[in-house]
Amino acid sequence: MRATIKDIAREIGVNVATISRALNNKPGVSAELQRKIQKKALEMHYSPHGQARGLVTQRTETIGLIFDSETSSFLSNPFYGGVLAGIESELRRHNFSLMFSSTGGHKLDSVADLPKFIIEHRVDGVLIVGSIDERNIRLLHEVQLPMLMIDYHLEENPIDTVIVDNRRAGKMLTDYLVGLGHRHIAFVGGRPLDEGNFYERLCGYRDALQEHEIPYRRELIQEGELEGGYESAQQVLARAPEVTAIMACNDANACAAMRAMVSKSLRVPEDISIAGFDDIAAAAESWPPLTTVRVDKCAMGRTAAQRLLQKLKNDDTTPPYETVFPTEVVRRASTAAPRK
Amino acid sequence: MRATIKDIAREIGVNVATISRALNNKPGVSAELQRKIQKKALEMHYSPHGQARGLVTQRTETIGLIFDSETSSFLSNPFYGGVLAGIESELRRHNFSLMFSSTGGHKLDSVADLPKFIIEHRVDGVLIVGSIDERNIRLLHEVQLPMLMIDYHLEENPIDTVIVDNRRAGKMLTDYLVGLGHRHIAFVGGRPLDEGNFYERLCGYRDALQEHEIPYRRELIQEGELEGGYESAQQVLARAPEVTAIMACNDANACAAMRAMVSKSLRVPEDISIAGFDDIAAAAESWPPLTTVRVDKCAMGRTAAQRLLQKLKNDDTTPPYETVFPTEVVRRASTAAPRK
DNA sequence: TGAAATACGTCAAACGTTTGCGGTAGATTT
DNA sequence: AAATCTACCGCAAACGTTTGACGTATTTCA
Known part of the structure; x- marks a missing residue:
């Protein structure tokens, strides 16, 4: 069993609330005691229990990524691979974890068919990458999750988007x-x-x-x-x-x-x-x-992740808008002037 | 707010314990009441709260995947892409979610440096794919997590492995x-x-x-x-x-x-x-x-996931062993008899 | 027909955190 | 010197589940 906040409390002889505050740098605990607590926590190899914390804060610090196509074809697509790398690095920078799953290719009938991590695991937000069935989007809307779409444009349901021009x-x-x-x-x-x-x-x-x-x-x-x-x-x-x-x-x-x-x-x-x-x-x-x-695929992924995280913080007041990524022609040897 | 088990209990006029048992097909609730409860649960769009459940069952139904190289180079490697696809599909089949992260390429100093999902999110097990620093493995051992290694052989620490011949x-x-x-x-x-x-x-x-x-x-x-x-x-x-x-x-x-x-x-x-x-x-x-x-990369991923899940169930009694995957030569046009 | 078994539910504790509220000192103000 | 602040910390509820230990009826057996 890993050490809990209670163990530290017992060890130091102080209430768990104080431990929590000290570890999270919240006011209400003397500098000296805080040092002592943090030292002890390190000694005991303490690490917070994400589930317990999430239960009260109502956040998982996890975002989910879904796509419509088969997993193998998605992952073997070099374009999405680059985007995915950008997403992962940005999320890691902000201490968020990433779950991902395909919707299996077929259209879903109800909310219950959504990937488990969305419905049960309660990710804080979801990224949709690539083309997706409009009906699946509606299901996502039902669960009221902040979401952002990458590399696909949707006519009906307005939704935040990061897209290539x-x-x-x-x-x-x-x-x-x-x-x-x-x-x-x-x-x-x-x-x-x-x-x-x-x-x-x-x-x-x-x-x-x-x-x-x-x-x-x-x-x-x-x-x-x-x-x-x-x-x-x-x-x-x-x-x-x-x-x-x-x-x-x-x-x-x-x-x-x-x-x-x-x-x-x-x-x-x-x-x-x-x-x-x-x-x-x-x-x-x-x-x-x-x-x-x-197109800078990695930057695109990073931007997407960043914008989604911002949505989570800002209580989602701003109306959805599109971020369009610029492109550039790279000239290589496969093109030349016609011979005439 | 999504419906909880309590909401259903109030609605039906019965204790939450009964709801829990009914929804999980556990004995101790009449068939008629169970039907009634399940129907109501569906109506209310109820879905269990993974964190709350995990808090008591001590399981997250999530496994983590880590690799040592940069995320982009890992994802752009077609070999690993195939393996990853196999892993994901098998996990999904068993209702497990997948988190993944790179260790950032550099050697880690302490357990605290491990990807967040391992240490805080408490995944049930971890898959390591590709070459990885031996020291990082030792850190993983410290947290006592069931793990399995793919496509890499380790001399010192014995550990379950799925590998190509x-x-x-x-x-x-x-x-x-x-x-x-x-x-x-x-x-x-x-x-x-x-x-x-x-x-x-x-x-x-x-x-x-x-x-x-x-x-x-x-x-x-x-x-x-x-x-x-x-x-x-x-x-x-x-x-x-x-x-x-x-x-x-x-x-x-x-x-x-x-x-x-x-x-x-x-x-x-x-x-x-x-x-x-x-x-x-x-x-x-x-x-x-x-x-x-x-080599059938997808099957390899599936097998790896399967074996890890088995380890979780079987209380991890069996000693670590290697599963080696067979290969076959595919003859295409880039080879021919020498002209002499 | 009384006792024992069975079937079905309720109670409450527990999982590990966070956080509003309250309390007790000591320091500062009138 | 009494009153008012602060700074620091404890108390306990809450988050949404699961689960062992108890209760009640209802049925079964001798």
Whole structure:
């Protein structure tokens, strides 16, 4: 059994209340006695019992993280891995613990289906990362927990959000390619392409085309499965051989598209330029290194954690708002001016 | 405020003890009353308060996961990502929650430096994944927590372990390459190479050579930084141009080695074969697809979680033992018979 | 039919903290 | 010197459960 506050009280010959105050630096205990108590606590290897404390303070100093997709696919996504790292480090800095769980992919029917740590463990707040079913959000609202969403935009229920400026990212990357001299730029991968982050990127692409007075051609767009940049790139190239650059909805798809080019004996970037989004580790390590759009994933996680913690302190008076993260194009060897 | 057991008791007109027993399916309450209570509990959206319960049962139904490396590098490691996914799913199945934290990379001085959830939150058990400083383990022992180690072997303190049969893996892969006809096989990457998992793989390599009566040559081994398969491969090739196959300590290094070959205008596998370990996602997606040794990371995580949970139930009587996971060579296009 | 067993509930203590209220000194003010 | 403050500390309730030890009816057995 570990030492409790009572043990210290008995040892010193003073009431438990005094021990509690001394250990928490609260007023009402003489400096001398406080020193004595803290010394004794150290000796006895005392550490507060979180559950007992939480029972009276009504706080767990724990926040929960949930996501909709399968755990494995979530964790193997390098983008979220970076965000998660940022979250963890920030929480640790503030002495908060982190629990995480997937909602299992399927829609939940009632509050009781929420991850256990939310409903039973009573985390102080929850972070939602990535796309999630709107119904699950409503369940979360029912339990009145402070929450914050990362990398996903919700139309209906207003909720605090930390998000990437995907539209701007799409525009910047397109601007860059146009600046290199490209006129026939394809956009591949990502399903569905009528909502969500990939859609935003596509919108940015259209914004840029319009600005540069390049006509938008539907046939240069090829929707595809999440990991299917390979086929998409081939399809669009078969339809439109004049294409000199391919933008993929993210880096994974871009890498797949590169492999597709290699298999058709096209050289990157001499024959065709390729670019992606996210700047995952694999982007820098691919061959050739991939031009992409970077967002500071770690900082994003830290900011998200920070804002959630602030909400907990401030009694949640401020209306929900979005924090949008800037991006930057990182130029690598997979893009070059078209040969003409 | 959420409904408590007291609220239900008042509503039904019965003692809280009865409510508790009814909700936990304990004997001592009539079937009819139990139904009535459960129905009312549902109506009131009651859910037990984990902290209050834990206070008396002395259990949190939570396990903690720690690792020594930086959070970001841990999460971006595809191998551990897979293991983590397995752990999470198994824990969820048993209604346990998961907390995780890094020890920050540096050695800890006292129990108080351990992640908060271990010392204050009082997790029921802890999983240690990857290499960890021996001193930190001793601290863990001090707090008398059931624990289990994953993917790392400890010489001194005996402790339950779930581990990959790295030596055998090294031998199998070497056997395969020798079977293809290779005689000059290099082994690159990984530091340090005198202990740990990479060393085990190297041992397996030597085992195989001996068995096939191929002399072991020190100059075919090139230690290198964790992500430095690129330089290592170049160095060893400069020293020994007769090399026809390169084994890397893991897939990341193998991919780097492939890039190194490309940069020297060597074709894989026509000019040189390359193979790795772990079978991370990138291995299948590299060009050419990488021959490697697979271990079922997810199953490994599940098994680890399962065994830890068992320890909690069984009052921890059984002596610590190792569970070693089998491996299999997956043959892909990055290896072929030498041209001679 | 009286005693013993059974079934169903109540009581209250306990888990380890925090915190408002009250009390007792000694110090300071009139 | 009496009255008023402060500074310090003790008392006890409260947080929401679980659980062993007791009570009562009601049934069962001899």
